[in-house]
Amino acid sequence: MADALKIGIAGLGTVGASLARILVERREALAATCGRPIEIVAVSARDRTRDRGIDLSRVAWFDDAVALAENSQIDVFVELMGGAGDPAYAAVKTALSRGVHVVTANKALLAAHGVELATIAEERGCLLNYEAAVAGGIPVIKALRESLTGNTVSRVYGIMNGTCNYILTKMEKEGLSFAECLKEAQRLGYAEADPAFDIEGNDTAHKLSILTTLAFGNKIAADDIYLEGISNISIDDIRAAADLGYRIKLLGVAQRTDTGIEQRVHPTMVPIESEIAQVDGVTNAVAIESDILGELLMVGPGAGGNATASAVLGDIADIAKSRPGAQMVPVLGRPAATLEPFKRAQIRKHHGGYFIRMTVEDRAGVFANVAGHMAENGISLESIVQHSKHHTEAAEPKTIILVTHATMEDSVRRAVAAITREGYLAGEPQVIRIERPKSA
Numbered sequence: 001m002a003d004a005l006k007i008g009i010a011g012l013g014t015v016g017a018s019l020a021r022i023l024v025e026r027r028e029a030l031a032a033t034c035g036r037p038i039e040i041v042a043v044s045a046r047d048r049t050r051d052r053g054i055d056l057s058r059v060a061w062f063d064d065a066v067a068l069a070e071n072s073q074i075d076v077f078v079e080l081m082g083g084a085g086d087p088a089y090a091a092v093k094t095a096l097s098r099g100v101h102v103v104t105a106n107k108a109l110l111a112a113h114g115v116e117l118a119t120i121a122e123e124r125g126c127l128l129n130y131e132a133a134v135a136g137g138i139p140v141i142k143a144l145r146e147s148l149t150g151n152t153v154s155r156v157y158g159i160m161n162g163t164c165n166y167i168l169t170k171m172e173k174e175g176l177s178f179a180e181c182l183k184e185a186q187r188l189g190y191a192e193a194d195p196a197f198d199i200e201g202n203d204t205a206h207k208l209s210i211l212t213t214l215a216f217g218n219k220i221a222a223d224d225i226y227l228e229g230i231s232n233i234s235i236d237d238i239r240a241a242a243d244l245g246y247r248i249k250l251l252g253v254a255q256r257t258d259t260g261i262e263q264r265v266h267p268t269m270v271p272i273e274s275e276i277a278q279v280d281g282v283t284n285a286v287a288i289e290s291d292i293l294g295e296l297l298m299v300g301p302g303a304g305g306n307a308t309a310s311a312v313l314g315d316i317a318d319i320a321k322s323r324p325g326a327q328m329v330p331v332l333g334r335p336a337a338t339l340e341p342f343k344r345a346q347i348r349k350h351h352g353g354y355f356i357r358m359t360v361e362d363r364a365g366v367f368a369n370v371a372g373h374m375a376e377n378g379i380s381l382e383s384i385v386q387h388s389k390h391h392t393e394a395a396e397p398k399t400i401i402l403v404t405h406a407t408m409e410d411s412v413r414r415a416v417a418a419i420t421r422e423g424y425l426a427g428e429p430q431v432i433r434i435e436r437p438k439s440a
């Protein structure tokens with residue numbers, strides 16, 4: 001049997017500790033599959049005294065992750081600390097610059113520095129694998145980077161944040177408010193104490209920026225994403241969506257258009273009968289639409305120690321199986337030097353269906369006035385309904401819900417602004433984009 005592949009793991013938290021345990025427990029089976037043993041020779045974390053549930057007494061300990069990356073013993077540096085800055089950035093850069101393969105689960109790092117790191121890896125002839133960075137255990141990186149080579153991708157979209165999907169699912173199933181569901185997600189450990197990064201869509205945006213690059217061959221543009229979170233979604237939106245045959249999901253969507261690439265993260269209405277609408281709770285899903293294959297939907301665990309470690313393990317096994325001198329898969333799907341500048345499509349030019357919910361004073365002619373502003377802006381309506389909440393007081397505010405046929409976002413914004421100027425709205429109107437799978 002060939003020599004052992006020697007790995008150093010920086011970060012022994014949820015993912016790192018799961019990975020270390022699996023590598024120890026499955027040592028023989030992995031050696032048989034990969035043709036060589038995989039051996040942990042060094043680790044790094046902040047607290048040396050913390051019990052990680054595994055015996056690391058014979059493994060070298062490094063307080064400094066960069067020093068671990070510099071260690072001449074290791075063939076692979078596994079980065080599981082997280083964060084776009086140091087020490088993750090410095091340590092990964094150090095390892096790659098030395099020609100040491102890197103495996104990471106760190107989407108924040110790749111979103112910020114992916115092109116630079118890919119360039120170093122390619123110059124140094126080593127691998128930078130990151131399957132766990134997007135949608136946890138779902139093998140979407142491999143699908144886009146390798147399996148779909150030759151396809152032209154037109155759209156990639158998905159549910160890539162389990163916390164948001166858990167909250168939206170619970171709101172719908174139990175009729176609870178956003179705040180109540182967020183509290184429950186925090187109690188169960190699905191949401192961080194500071195949940196802003198998840199619920200405002202930033203985590204999904206990091207992941208989407210990586211998928212966009214793999215799908216369309218542009219430089220990663222994580223700061224160039226249209227972003228709306230889910231904190232503004234009310235139980236009234238969810239109920240109205242359900243009445244109309246839709247479910248609300250936080251989607252990340254990247255789509256090629258005539259004017260550039262749309263990269264957007266926002267609450268989205270999807271047809272209730274579509275497969276992606278059935279993806280509940282913390283589960284993730286990624287859909288890829290391409291010309292040769294057609295539609296591909298991958299659904300699975302997007303987070304958690306084991307699911308994420310499974311993807312990291314697959315990346316390490318790929319390195320263990322690779323032969324020295326063999327052609328390497330480009331880190332970002334094509335040579336980093338050939339990635340094109342990102343050309344952003346304006347969100348105002350987005351073409352699609354819209355759900356609009358507005359609360360209006362109960363005045364004569366309001367309904368017709370709303371319909372009139374839609375028509376003036378060339379918006380064709382799939383449905384328009386009006387109802388009052390309790391059907392008792394004649395003068396209480398009414399809710400008007402519109403669903404448009406595919407139209408330009410700019411027209412919707414202009415119509416809503418004109419309606420707002422009329423002065424009969426009670427509160428802000430809610431506008432949610434509708435996304436339809438190609439086949440729906």
Ligand SMILES: NC(=O)c1ccc[n+]([C@@H]2O[C@H](COP(=O)([O-])OP(=O)(O)OC[C@H]3O[C@@H](n4cnc5c(N)ncnc54)[C@H](OP(=O)(O)O)[C@@H]3O)[C@@H](O)[C@H]2O)c1
Binds near residue numbers: 014047064065083086
């Ligand atoms: N958890 C998931 O479900 C999941 C899913 C997909 C991707 N990921 C990604 O996987 C990575 C790890 O996530 P995680 O959930 O395992 O994080 P975590 O539980 O917070 O663990 C982070 C680990 O990094 C160590 N660490 C932090 N700062 C360090 C430093 N300056 N020097 C050395 N070690 C340091 C910590 O040490 P101590 O233990 O001593 O504090 C801890 O062991 C992140 O990039 C995350 O985005 C996680």
